[in-house]
Amino acid sequence: MDFGEPEHIGMLRESIRRMLERHAPREQMAKWDVEDRVPRALMDQIRDLGVCGMTVPEEYGGTGRDILATMVTVEELSRRSMVIGTLFLMNACYGSMNILASGSLEQKQRLLPKLANGELLFAYGLSEPDVGSDLASVTTRAERKGDKVIINGNKRWCSGAEIADYIYALVRTGDPDARYKNLSLVLIPPTAKGVTLTHIPALGARGLNTNDVSFDNVEISIDDVVGGEEGWNQGWTKLAGPALEVEKLEVAAMALGIAAQAVDDAWEYSQQRRQFGKRICSIQSIRHMLADAQTKLAATRLMLYRGCWLADNDLPCSVETSMAKMFAGETGLDIVLTCQKVMGAYGYAHGFDMERHVRDMLLMPIIGGSTAIQKNNIANRMGLPKA
Ligand SMILES: Cc1cc2nc3c(=O)[nH]c(=O)nc-3n(C[C@H](O)[C@H](O)[C@H](O)COP(=O)(O)OP(=O)(O)OC[C@H]3O[C@@H](n4cnc5c(N)ncnc54)[C@H](O)[C@@H]3O)c2cc1C
Incomplete structure (x- = not known):
């Protein structure tokens, strides 16, 4: 067992964070949230990170399949907004992964090089x-x-x-x-x-x-x-193929990214905010809330990365990906609501990212197969008799 993060993943995180600071800073994201849009042009900056080919084999112009790196990209982009994470998913997963898994040879030759180059988006x-x-x-x-x-x-x-x-x-x-x-x-x-x-x-x-x-x-x-x-x-055979397992990881990665940013924001806030003459991070109940949130975040990350490891090694992962998706959605919600409490009124007001983290996280248990559907899958796949 090796729980260390590979060097290339650390470098990837750094380059994504730099790109977001430059092309999608927090103030800009808050404006896009109000306007209910994110420009497609942001895809050009994502493409320049060199991440679009990570789900495409080299023979079609990609850099070879790396599910962990793909999900870390979703996680890091979703720290700023799950909408930016989705922009990348529309290319690397909804597009490339599906065409690679289910397309004809002609479709692979026609579409994969453009997908690997970040030129195409699928909905x-x-x-x-x-x-x-x-x-x-x-x-x-x-x-x-x-x-x-x-x-x-x-x-x-x-x-x-x-x-x-x-x-x-x-x-x-x-x-x-x-x-x-x-x-x-x-x-x-x-x-x-x-x-x-x-x-x-x-x-x-x-x-x-x-x-x-x-x-x-x-x-x-x-x-x-x-x-x-x-x-x-x-269609059904194609839909229920390997791309479906990875789709569950995609939502888990989005949830992890939102939750990670919420924890960082609340952690930082607790050190700035003073009440009763002291920083609120010195109050035991606040410390416990943040310790809980960090622990749940770490558990979510482990479940997601284990799912990625199984998928990267072509091992069966239907149960583990369902568990990761369900856990990340439900625990992520728990985490952001805890972080919102730490920030009091400022966690509720427009103008601070926390209320957006809460609104976005509410979607995670719904999409990509609801929590109940994942539970059905886990119980069925683990062989629990129905009668
Ligand atoms: C913002 C947003 C974006 C979306 N984007 C897309 C998209 O890009 N493309 C797309 O195709 N769809 C998209 N969806 C739809 C999403 O995938 C569905 O909402 C999801 O599949 C659940 O379907 P439903 O909401 O109709 O709920 P329903 O299937 O009607 O379920 C309602 C409730 O019943 C429960 N339930 C249903 N069946 C069972 C069962 N067998 N056992 C136990 N409980 C059950 C569910 O868990 C849920 O709590 C999006 C939804 C939203 C809100």
């Missing part, structure tokens, strides 16, 4: 107005017409749709009663004729560009069915 179009956890019930339909595919239906909560190059959408390609067997994944440019986007404002994750997306006779080429012709009706 997830899985959820629908009536479909959340039960993704096998999607009703958005795709029909073959020669070498074209025609799409009709509605997606909901499609984050990043306004700035994405493709929506990676799960669509019904046959009889709905067959559930898992008649699903396909397709790549739809949000600029295609017949696509309408409607922005959805939300409590947190402001700037995530979350949208309702409707498809009205949208036409794409059969080449944009994920996996090509052979990918038709194979």
